[in-house]
Amino acid sequence: MPHKVKLLVVWLIVGFVIYAIVTSPDQAAGVLRGVWNVIAQGFASLGTFFSTLLA
Numbered sequence: 001m002p003h004k005v006k007l008l009v010v011w012l013i014v015g016f017v018i019y020a021i022v023t024s025p026d027q028a029a030g031v032l033r034g035v036w037n038v039i040a041q042g043f044a045s046l047g048t049f050f051s052t053l054l055a
Helices: 002-023 025-054
Strands: none
Touching: 002 025
């Protein structure tokens, strides 16, 4: 039963993402750009941490 719920949630998220892209592509691109910046900054911060730790 939990597998079916998980599958339903995944399909709902995919459907919402497609709906958001179709109805407002500029805003969806802005959100994706923001998420990418957060991920990239996180990796840069981890790199700085380990560089400082090993220095």
